[in-house]
Amino acid sequence: MRKNIIVYGIGKYAEYVSYAFQEDSGYEVVAYTIEDHLYDPHLQLKKPLVQFSKIHQNFPPEENSLFIAVGNNQIRNRIFKMAVELGYTLPSYISSQCRKWNNLIVGRNTFIDEGCVLQPFVQIGDNCVLFTSNIGHHTKICNHSLMSGAKTGGNVTIGEYSYIGLNASIKQNTKIGENSIIGMNCAIEKDTPKNSVFSNKGTVKRDIDSQVLGNRFLG
Incomplete structure (x- = not known):
């Protein structure tokens, strides 16, 4: 039933x-x-x-x-x-058509679509959204984050309330600070501070109020 x-x-x-x-x-x-x-x-x-x-x-x-x-x-x-x-x-919803391993850990109210590929030892927190993203082994995606068409290497940490945009890629062993936005086509090769916005032109804005991030970029 x-x-x-x-x-x-x-x-x-x-x-x-x-x-x-x-x-x-x-x-x-x-x-x-x-x-x-x-x-x-x-x-x-x-x-x-x-x-x-x-x-x-x-x-x-x-x-x-x-x-x-x-x-x-x-x-x-x-x-x-x-x-x-x-x-x-x-x-949570985990598509039967996505590629994952049995040791995947997922919190509450998380959506993982059919285009996702998740390697072993991945942890995803509460209230996250993953669209068509490739997640490297030992990666941790913290609560209330959204990834759309993005890719991580192994052992990456995505801070809470972060948004990772289309075709963005994050190098292995990198930490993305909370409340961050990694824009479309960005390549991140080192740790980022919290409340940061990265564009695909290599520019970065820091210390942006989290409410501004939520209202302006995450609609």
């Missing part, structure tokens, strides 16, 4: 997540939810849409799990905390 799951979100990523859970997991998507100020009762979805403030009444945590399908790291973390407080279980 399949378990019930609610998907938080109404965008394209939420649609993708819903399809993946429906077609490639032991979960049945029963509803969508969104915060009250974003709620539109006229929105046409394939499943019911419920205000987040009422979700525990309509779909109680004792009978339903929840997955947060939001690309913005900061917003995803905020909803994650609220969902945990409400008592929801937050399962």
Whole structure:
């Protein structure tokens, strides 16, 4: 018997997540939810849409799990905390079509798509998103991070709230500071400080407020 799951979100990523859970997991998507100020009762979805403030009444945590399908790291973390407080279980999705080893460690509410390749001894924290990325052995991806079409060597650490963009590559034994953005096509060969933004033209900006990073770059 399949378990019930609610998907938080109404965008394209939420649609993708819903399809993946429906077609490639032991979960049945029963509803969508969104915060009250974003709620539109006229929105046409394939499943019911419920205000987040009422979700525990309509779909109680004792009978339903929840997955947060939001690309913005900061917003995803905020909803994650609220969902945990409400008592929801937050399962992860690991595509049956990705390449991985049995010793992969994954936290809660993490999404790993069909294009990912993960070598042995990889650890991925809570609330992460991995799209079509190649992850080297002994790499650790910390909580609330997103990687899209990126590649790491072995023994890399990705700090919390980081975003690694398309075709970015990170050399082995490198540490990416928390709240960092590694832009499209960047090649990182040494440790980076926290709150940094790297562009593919080799420029770097440091000490950028994490809220600015979340709002401007991680939508």
